[in-house]
Amino acid sequence: MQHRKNSVTESQQKGTVIRFLGTATVVPAAGHDTASFLINDRILVDTGWYAAIKMKTYGVNPMDLEYVFITHCHHDHYIGLPHILFYLRMRKRERPDRPPLKIIGPADDIERVVLLARQFLQTERFPDVECIPDIYPLMPGESYEDDIFRIDTCATRHPVQGLCYRYQDKATGAIFSFTGDTAYSPVIAEHVQESTLLIHEASHGPKEIGEDPAWGHAGAPDAARIALAAEVQQLALIHCPEEQRDAAITSAQMIFPNTFMPEDGQVVTLGVHDPIT
Numbered sequence: 001m002q003h004r005k006n007s008v009t010e011s012q013q014k015g016t017v018i019r020f021l022g023t024a025t026v027v028p029a030a031g032h033d034t035a036s037f038l039i040n041d042r043i044l045v046d047t048g049w050y051a052a053i054k055m056k057t058y059g060v061n062p063m064d065l066e067y068v069f070i071t072h073c074h075h076d077h078y079i080g081l082p083h084i085l086f087y088l089r090m091r092k093r094e095r096p097d098r099p100p101l102k103i104i105g106p107a108d109d110i111e112r113v114v115l116l117a118r119q120f121l122q123t124e125r126f127p128d129v130e131c132i133p134d135i136y137p138l139m140p141g142e143s144y145e146d147d148i149f150r151i152d153t154c155a156t157r158h159p160v161q162g163l164c165y166r167y168q169d170k171a172t173g174a175i176f177s178f179t180g181d182t183a184y185s186p187v188i189a190e191h192v193q194e195s196t197l198l199i200h201e202a203s204h205g206p207k208e209i210g211e212d213p214a215w216g217h218a219g220a221p222d223a224a225r226i227a228l229a230a231e232v233q234q235l236a237l238i239h240c241p242e243e244q245r246d247a248a249i250t251s252a253q254m255i256f257p258n259t260f261m262p263e264d265g266q267v268v269t270l271g272v273h274d275p276i277t
Helices: 051-057 081-090 110-120 186-191 220-230 242-253
Strands: 002-004 016-022 036-039 043-045 067-069 102-106 134-138 143-145 149-155 163-169 175-178 197-201 234-238 267-271 274-276
Touching (some): 016 051, 102 110, 149 186, 197 220, 220 234, 234 242
Parallel strands (some): 002 143, 043 067, 175 197
Antiparallel strands (some): 036 043, 149 163
16 A cells, blocks of 8 residues: 655755664663654654754754654654644744644554654643644555655564665665564565665663563674665664663674664765765
8 A cells, every 4th residue: 555645845955864862772861862863854753752852952853853753652753743733833833834744653553652642742631732743554565655755664573563774865865774573584685775874773782682572672793784785885773771881782793884873863874875974
């Protein structure tokens, strides 16, 4: 199944820009945030605990957001969504003609989570804070396309329905992929083929876990095995316990040397199969 929604924005002149807002695991340390990032400062991938404020910290206006992609609906990946909706409504006077925010996420949960985010803001009691986004639920295997990008999805290995996204920027031709939370899955390796960059979780740090049926998370070596099988150019590890970062990257580089672990605020620019960090 394929969904289409037309949108026209300026074409990217300097490549596809990925800005990491947070890179930590489920409970981040002070000043950090759990895994979330921006694509071309217009698309937010997961909301972390407080993505709206993190955007402002790095000089990005949340009013410029056009899309939010949710990889899966566990708390640390959507807990910042009410903040995003509240910010857009409180700043509506700055851009009264702004189109609704578009939210894409797993079909099993995304509509319920967005409704709960709105209810958390008590919109029935305070109608002036209502911000109603457009929602596009996707089942694993479905795609979505507009004038500036195409995303294709596959299932992750996690206790709730999750989407691994393969993103193609139509302006630059760059292709990169991001998994959200997942255990090792050969299906993902096949799905992310031709990606310049793979952004993969490493919740188990330096440990190799395999399919992990209990928790549905990966270690850095598991992510490296996926990157190697998929023949991607670069691997970025996120969602790793901070005290295990050094050990995790070392264990991954033994399998896939072109691995790095971004910091909060780091920007990666992708040309056409040409990563610059």
